[in-house]
Amino acid sequence: MKSLEELRALREKMKSQTDNRSVAGSDETVIKVGMATCGIAAGARPVLDALLDEADKRHLHNVSISQTGCIGMCRLEPIVEVFQGGQKFTYIHMTADKARKVINDHVVNGNPVKEYLIGEN
Amino acid sequence: MRELALNILDIAENSLRAGATLVEIAVQADFLQDKLCISVNDNGKGMSEEMLASVCDPFTTTRTTRKVGMGLPLFKYSAESAGGSFQISSQEGKGTFVAAQYRISHVDRMPLGDFGGVALQLVTMNPHTDFVFTAECGERQGVLDTREVREILGEEIPLGAPEVRAFLRDYIKENLTDIFGGRL
Helix, strand or coil: CCCCCHHHHHHHHHHHCCCCCCCCCCCEEEEEEECCCHHHHHHHHHHHHHHHHHHHHHHCEEEEEEEEEECHHHEEEEEEEEEECCCEEEEEEHHHHHHHHHHHHHHHHCCHHHHHCCCCC | CCCHHHHHHHHHHHHCCCCEEECCCCCCECCCCCEEEEEEEEEECCCCCCHHHHCCCCCCCCCCCCCCCCCHHHHHHHCCCCCCEEEEEEEECEEEEEEEEECCCCCCCCCCCCCHHHHHHHHCCCCCEEEEEEECCCCCEEEEEEHHHHHHHHHHHCCCHHHHHHHHHHHHHHHHHHHHHCCC
C-alpha cells in the first residue's frame, strides 16, 4: 500500500528536474470545462479526466486545464472552452473520446474540430 | 446524476463558490446498521436564514444565468428516496454543513460511484482550497488531508503537477479499495 512518505521521494526527484513547464509563454492554451450541476450531470467529469490524461500522455507543458462553473447553456453540456491565440472555441455535447480528439487535432495540430463546435449542428 | 460521488462533487463545488478555504468531506458506511452517511462541511461565506429556508427549492439559486438550481434538491432527493434523510445548516460568515444518510441496502440507493476520482479532481484542480477526505467503514478508516500533502511537497510543487496527480490517484484508489472493498 502506498503511503504519503513516498511523496517525499517524489519531491526530491521533481526538484532535481529542470522545470520547463513554467516557461510557457504567450502560446499557452487554456482549456476550461463547465463543472456545475448541469455539467456534472451531463458527464463533464469523464471529459475532464480524458483531457488531463491526454495532455499528460503527450507531455503538453503549455496547456492549462481547469474547471469553471455554469457556462450558461446547460442543455449543451458538457461544454469545453479552448482559448488559443486570442480566440475562444466552444465545444458542446462533449464526451471523453471527443475530448481526446480535440487535444490531438486542435491543441496539438492547430486544427479546430469543426463538427463539435457550437453552431455547427 | 447516477452516482453519489457526483452529488458530492456538486455540493463541494458550492463550497468552493462560497470561497471556502477548507472543505471537509466524509463518507461513513456501517454495514451492520445498514447505514451510509455523507457529509460536506465548509468554512465558506455561509448563507442567511431566508436563503437556508428556500435553498432546497429547485427554483432558488445564486447564479444569474438562469433561475433554477438543482444541486441541493437532487442530493436531498437521493437520500430521501433511499430510506434516508437530509440536513443542512449554515451560518453567515462561518460556513455550511450538508449531510445525507442512506439505507445501504435500499433498492433505490445510488451507487457511490467514482468517489476516488472526485476526490482527486477536487484536490488537484483547486490550488487555493484545502480538503480533508474521510472514508470510514467499520473499523477501517482513511484520511486524506491536503494540508499534510502540501507540507510534504513544499511550496514550489503544486498538487496538480502530473507526477503528484499520478501518485495521488493510486494512493486514493488503493486506500479506498482497502476501506470499502467495492461494496458501495
